[in-house]
Structures are given as structure tokens and as C-alpha cells.
Amino acid sequence: MSEYPIHDNDEAEELAPLPLPLDAWHRENGGRMVPFAGYLMPVQYDGPGGGIMAEHLWTRDNAGLFDVSHMGQLEISGPDVEAALEALLPGDISALKPGRLRYSLLLNEDGGILDDLMVTNRGGEFYLVVNGASKWDDIGHLREHLPDEITMSHLDEHALLALQGPKAAAALGKMGLEPAMPGMPGLEELKFMQAASYLWEGRPLGVSRSGYTGEDGFEISVRGEDAAAVAGALCALEEVRPIGLGARDSLRLEAGLPLYGHDLSEETDPVSAGLAFAISKRRRAEGGFPGAERILGLLADGAPKARAGFALEGRMAAREGAKVFSGGEEVGVVTSGGFSPTLQHPIAMAYVDAPHATDGTPLEIEMRGKRLPAKVVPMPFVPHRYYR
């Protein structure tokens, strides 16, 4: 852990992807390492059971272990920290109880999305997990806008693991985690969007029941020096295999979850993005978050565009950037697309003009000069199976 600010933009750091705490562990386990968000990350694992398709299906049926240590882990505390965060996020942070987390958005003055994140009330402080590719900008934005008496720590020596799938709870249950403090819930009591601290063989773990696959599962914050021991113990269980970034992307797409930098950007507002649920009721009534005027107007009047899900006929996938047509009229653009391993046909997310975003609307997506028949379908494409 180190106190912000210490990030210097030296050129070597900008150019060479950095190894993360589990680098050697991934290589020992057949991880195919690629540069991602400034780090070297496993896109998939080679060997039996490896490959994006097999890893994806394994996670849907068993439990997959993902290394997401590229993401930014921040601790924020200080006087009136709830109000300070509410000046930057549209969530009802004051109503977030200790041991609870929620999805929120870092917004710019126009209501554009700077990043999407998870915020956990850890009791004395708020713990934020932000996207890897945007974390340095987020840290700068937060430091610039948070009052000086608010302290922010970047847990840049912590790893972050995600254990996801219908057997995740059984697998983590076998590890024998002990609540770190009296009064904290046992692992089996933890429900979706709840968090607590545990000890595993004396090592502290911050665990939340959450994830990015649509499955039940956990996200585990662990000190970098303990990460390989935790990952190794989990993957020694018969239910668990390591899963790369490739399957992480296809799983989150099936779950209908947007990916920042693709489905969300500074040009996207939360209403068009289908993320109005992140604007809490009290905040809608009171405003006082960045871009409130515009966003409340979009909530009242409807947004001109909407993020919609598409099922495609045939097997050719629509990719990011493909245009969406209604007859001769261009009505939208694909922001994520690929072949769904679970459904065995291509799926996509696209921003389309609102009148064309109704479920069942037949449209066409242009790929390499061909018009692919596609239909608006509800998201998630594959039902969520959270533990509530």
C-alpha cells in the first residue's frame, strides 16, 4: 500500500507493460500473457481445459479464477466522506451500510461517464474498485475534486482475484476463511453485493460477493505477496480452474454488462447506457451530482439513444464499430460483439436510436460489406444467477 500521489509518468512505464503479482504464477499455469491496460495479463491458458471457449463454459458450469489485479483499488476516508463522494457519484452513498457495496459511476460535468466502479462501505472507509485502463485518470480526478481533508490511498501492491461460477461458494467454503473481526458475517452468510474481511491462514482477505460474469461468485482483495498462495490453493480445488481475460470478456458480454472504453465512455450518459439504476432515488430528487441537470432531463424525457442487446442469425459475429441499419437508414453502432459460447450464436451490444431499441425489432448489422440479420433482445443474454 502506498499513499497517493506518487505516480510519475515516466516513459518506460508508459511503454513497457508491467508485471502484476501473479505474473510468474500465470506462466507456471500456462497463461498466455498479453499487454492489457498497461500490464501483462493472461488472455487464456494453454493446455488441457484451456482456451477461451473451454474456460468460458467451465466458469458457467463450475468455478473460474480470474486475476483482475490491473484494476485500481482505492481507499477513501475522512470527515464527511459520504458527501464528498456524492459530489462526484450519483449513488446514495450516505445510505450505503457497512458491509454493503453498490455499482456507481464517476461522472463529468456534462453527465458523461468517466468510469464505472464498485464502492464498498468498509466501516471506517470507502473502498472503490475502478477500471485498470482508467485508474490513473480516476485518481487524478478524485484527488482534484475531493476536499483536501479526505485521504485517498491507492492499494497498488494488492492483487484482486475473482472467483466466479455456480461452484464458487462451495470452493471458497472449502478454504476455511475466518471472519477477521467478531460480528462480521461468515462466508456462507454473505449475499450478493455484501462484503466482509476474512483471514485465511493468517492472511487478510477483503471479500465481496460480486463479479462480472453474471454468475454467483466473489471478488477477493489480497496483498500482492499472498496472491500466489491464495490462487494456488483455490486452483488446487477440483471445481476451480484459472480463466483468462478472453473468457472474462465473453462472459460479461453474455451477462449484458457494459465494458468501459467500449460500451461506456465520456460521450455516454447513464440513461442511454441503461444504467439509470445507478442514480439513486434520493439523488434524483435532490440532484447535486455532476451533470445532474442533463441526466435528470434525460430521465424525465427519455434518452435519444439506448444501449440494446442483439441476437444475430448465422455464425458471423458483429464487432465493435459495425453499423446498425433499419432498411437504408443507419440507426446505430455496435460497441461490443462476439460469438456467445453459451448460446452458440453471435450476440452484440449496440447504441441505437431509441425508437429501434424495443425488444423484437428486426435490424441489420453491416460487417465487411454484408448485412447480417439481427434482432433486439433483452439483456442479460444469459440469465444472472446471483446469490440474493
Add this chain to the structure above:
Amino acid sequence: MTRYFSEDHEWIEVEGDLGTVGITDYAQGQLGDITFVELPEPGVSVSKGDSVSVVDSVKAASDVYTPVSGTIADANAALNDEPELVNSDAELSGWLFRVTLSDPSELKTLMDETAYKAFVESL
């Protein structure tokens, strides 16, 4: 019959003036699980280096370039139902298309198997 390889990881096996083209086993391993192959239409004339086919994996779409000029003679229709043949048998039943060569001298610019192996190891 002689087999040649390109730096773009295509193989071509030539018999008379007919060449059968596919992607190499190394290439399929890099692409990962293949979910769809867009095949060229027979009768289309192509120039060496043209993108004539696309291989879709879960991850991304990749162009396949013809290693020689000529006319597309045939395409592997089995891949319409079983694109995964390109993963399981890239250098045999997972072939993509056949091309009638218009300039066999272009083959001289390609590698033989030994040279291709050395090329892959150098990557």
C-alpha cells in the same frame, strides 16, 4: 505435391496449377477457438496478398491472405457447419479454399516447411 508457407501463416499445397490453401497449425493456436469462416466465392480472381477469407474466433476476426494470384476454384463447404475443423485439423481437413494459379513463379517467394518452422521459432 509440394507445400509452401507464407509469413502470414498460410500454407498452400500445389498440384499442377491448383493450390489448396489453409492457415497453419501455429496460426490456429494463436487465434483460439474458431467460430466462423467466411469463404471466398469460386470464380473470383485474386491477387497475391489479397484478403480473401476471414476467420472469426471468440476473440476477434482475422483476415486470411491468398499466398498466390489466380482464380478461386473451390472452398471448403464443410467449414460452414464445422468451423472448428480449422482448430482440430488446420493443415489437412481444415483447408479453406483452392485457387488456380495464374503465376506459379510466385511460389518462389514462399517458404518451405523447414524455413517456416524456423520463422515461427523466431517470433
